[in-house]
Amino acid sequence: MHPQPDPATLGEIVTRSQAIAAGMTVGQVNRRLRSGAWVSLRAGVYLLPHRGEQPADRFEAERRRHRQHAVAAVLRHPHGTIAGRSAALVHGMPLTSGVPSMVEIVVPHGHWTGRRAGVAVRSVVLEPSDHAWIPMGQALRGLPENQVDDAGADVARLHVPAMTPARTWVDIACRDEQAQALSAGDRALRTGQMGVAEVESILARMAGSRGCRRAAAVLPHLDGRRENALESLSFGRFLEWRLPLPVLQHEFSDAAGFIGRVDFYWPAFALVGEADGRLKYTSPEVLYAEKRRQERLEGLGLRVVRWGWSDVVTSNPRLWAQLRGCLLAAA
Structure with missing residues (x-):
């Protein structure tokens, strides 16, 4: 009788030699491949899908x-x-x-x-x-x-x-x-x-x-204060477009108290930039709170410009023109 394989020694991805070293036979490996329990990634390297976590999204x-x-x-x-x-x-x-x-x-x-x-x-x-x-x-x-x-x-x-x-x-x-x-x-x-x-x-x-x-x-x-890839990509476009470089993660308050922290701030131009990722606002309550936040920023005499992935994943002339126009107008 062949020894039973020890599953604790097998990772999510395993080679044929590792499976055999764990006590499996070639026939046992082949049966798992035929049944779909294991998936071949490359010759002699297999994925054990049941060992891994399910990804959060596509x-x-x-x-x-x-x-x-x-x-x-x-x-x-x-x-x-x-x-x-x-x-x-x-x-x-x-x-x-x-x-x-x-x-x-x-x-x-x-x-x-x-x-x-x-x-x-x-x-x-x-x-x-x-x-x-x-x-x-x-x-x-x-x-x-x-x-x-x-x-x-x-x-x-x-x-x-x-x-x-x-x-x-x-x-x-x-x-x-x-x-x-x-x-x-x-x-x-x-x-x-x-x-x-x-x-x-x-x-x-x-x-x-x-x-x-x-x-x-x-x-x-490089700056670790940028909180996500969209902010990093946006900053890359500012460099590419030769725009004045903004202050990162500046905090604002008004008479009512703390307003929030913004992604980008050009103090000499009274301009705020917000890089809004997809699905950032997931409920009417959050959307309303963000609307109030922008109104309070505008109450300080600031202009707020927003953009998303589609505006910076390729060099978008519309966003470049909008930011440049705001900076020139303020200057």
């Missing part, structure tokens, strides 16, 4: 699917490290460009590079300090290290290699657009995943490498 489902394929890919590449935008998703950093279509992995020089089966493999020199070994449960959920809780046996037993948050940010900032670098970097600073000095050290070591100048130019603009 956007998180898409991000989680990418993280699953990134973990599966690196398990099939013994010299590989999750990198770039895939590493950003593993670390919980937002991507303004959306979920990438290809998993990104880097390998040392001398190994195969190219694109195959949804994985882009490139050659990069990484220092030991550039590597992070992340518990699988954390990697699949995209949790910053300081937000990890008990995600099951796989957290204690199985880790996957990825670039550290700081090295991930440098990889993105060297290769992607400024707004994406701001979004990922602001989040990493806000959650304490990386520090400016750590990034400066990496850039100094990589001086002369392609894209380093661009990353170094973005770094001074």
Whole structure:
């Protein structure tokens, strides 16, 4: 009689060799695949859907699917490290460009590079300090290290290699657009995943490498006070449009007391900017409270301009013209 497999040793993603080491036979593995209890992600790497949490929405489902394929890919590449935008998703950093279509992995020089089966493999020199070994449960959920809780046996037993948050940010900032670098970097600073000095050290070591100048130019603009990706993306557009840069998270009060904190404030122009995400106001009560808040701000002689994702995800000339017009009028 074959030994019964020990489920406590199997994570949400498991290789065939791990399943067999846990006491399963090839036949037992194949039966689970045929029944749909397990799903093949790559040759010899399987997803155990019942072990994972259900994503909160379709956007998180898409991000989680990418993280699953990134973990599966690196398990099939013994010299590989999750990198770039895939590493950003593993670390919980937002991507303004959306979920990438290809998993990104880097390998040392001398190994195969190219694109195959949804994985882009490139050659990069990484220092030991550039590597992070992340518990699988954390990697699949995209949790910053300081937000990890008990995600099951796989957290204690199985880790996957990825670039550290700081090295991930440098990889993105060297290769992607400024707004994406701001979004990922602001989040990493806000959650304490990386520090400016750590990034400066990496850039100094990589001086002369392609894209380093661009990353170094973005770094001074990172600010953990921006509370979400929409605010980071908006600030990126201000830089792109060469607008005067606003004060962040300024608080206002009037005779009745505290009004609130605004996303952006141009004091020399008496202008407030609010980046309103979709579904921010979920009830008539909240909507009315926000209306009253704006009326009180306007009572202070301020002009309030609002925008959403569709206004900044591409460089929208309407918003640029509106903000520029307000700034010129006030000047």
